[in-house]
Amino acid sequence: MKAISNNGKQGKIGILKSINKYKVQIFCVLPAILIITIFKYYPFVTSVYQSFFNWNGANVKIFEGLGNYKDLLKDKMFHDAIFNILKVCVATILINLTFPFIAAELVSNIKNQKIQKFFKLGFIIPMVVPFMVVILLWKWILAGDYGIFNMLLQGIGLGGFTKPWLGTESTSLGAIIFINFPWIAGLPFLLYLAGRQNISEALYEAASLEGAGTFQKIIHIDIPLLSSHRKLVITYMLIQAFQMFDQPSVLTGGGPGTATLTPALYIYQRAFNYNQFGYSSSIGVALFILVMVITFLNQRIMKESDVMD
Template sequence: MTQITVRRAGATAAPPSKLVLTLRQMARRKECYLLLLPTFTLIILFNYYPAFSALYHSFFIWNGANFKKFTGFNNFILMAQDPTIWLSLANMVKLTLVALAINLTFPLMAGALIFHLRDLRLAYFYRVLFVVPMVVPTMVVLMIWRFIYNPNIGLLNQVLRAIGLGSLARPWLGDFDLALYAIMFIGFPWVAGISTLIYLAGFQGIPMELLDAAAIDGASTWKRFWYVELPLVMSQIKLIVILTVIGSFQGFATIMVMTNGGPGTSTMVPGLYLYRNAMYYNKMGYACAIGTMLFIITLILTYLNTRYLKSSVEFTGV
């Protein structure tokens, strides 16, 4: 029996999906994608492969060379029983919270103040002034702070002695109770750097019509900032939160240079503990497990930040 398909008058075929359209466009421009192939290859080789390799080796006892023994979740069980891990996680949480408090206040205020300057030349001068410290190598900055904290000839103790507060002088980086707080204070006054520029770019992307309308309605400078400008830079705030969390979780160079995790383990963080297990103790599998844990925590926090940190009004500049 012959089946006859009858198409109703006026009926149209379903449009191709977005994936199909994308594949068609890629096929028409295949030469361009071939030119990008070396770049994609290097990204996969040096970014994605190490990450998946670390995830794979976190289930093994591995010395980084030829010895490898599958242990399942044993590395993660050992990690849960390791007191140094819990201490380092507590330190990481403290450093992250302080870094968030700093990056969500001081650079934001600096960016807002520069944005409200009426003199464009003065605004440009301050913008350059905040960029200049970014060209100074991080190692140089840390060595300066090590000198400031030096218990004998350091600037901080010398100033305390000069103003009659010599009793407050301390070996700041050698004090078990104060070393972590000394690390937190590095970078004072915390306004120079990329965070200020990100906030400033967000303020500059706000349509002037909105600001003019708020001014016509009689809104004060503070109300205009709180109810108009701040909600419209929420995208920049979310970006700063993500960058701060990732930087705090992954970074350990500052602590490695300043205290190397000491005195004792008072300033130990997971990143430095991972490095020690991999490079000093030759426990590559355990180090990979620590890295996997940090990746999972960072991924969860990034998702929560993107999912729940929202404003009732959010503007995305073109």
């Protein structure tokens, strides 16, 4: 007994000694650890706990067990939100594999250095405009009456096709994806451009000697050599797309019906419009699991394509 308590005492002194020895280091990492623990890890743990309750955020808190999750399985709005975001993800990936890549190829094939620099810088500037301003600008472009896009259609004799693009159920999600057309000014463009410029000139010269044209060079040199950049673009854009909130929140409120409802917006609405904080937490937890699965699958697919390369 005595020996144990002695050991305990020594252990305590040992800890105090090492705290003293490393006090500067501990003091330095403490702010980061505290902020991250309080505002990230703690909320993360409590969200799992709260998801088992029927809770309005204030006075009503009833334990429900897995009740919220059972409701979630039957919740048509939740299913619609998931389905919408999957469509957005697929569209985002297809867009970002093509348009910015084509633009990066066009820009890097410009021979005149000054003109090339002009286009490079030019496509970066729109990235610097706050995304919310872009969204509000496109709200006006896609509006029903006096919308610029509809005026354009009328101008070129397609007046029959005009409609409130964001307010029509069949077109609203497409209209949101269409924002920022032709989708060049963005991170993927920068990544492709950087990747393209890292490819050695010697490769192109060798290809030219063998008689390869521009298209053949793109297909046989650029596309294979930019595979790591493509993977980065896919991973990054997938994460971005999955979190879509700003566009539907400002432009459509998730409507008409559930046509543009996204998971992030649904969590927000359940909590702040309906005071269903417990249910809302369960949506968050379910989505976290879904994101982990998607990330895992994405990484597996990337790894396998590595082996294939």
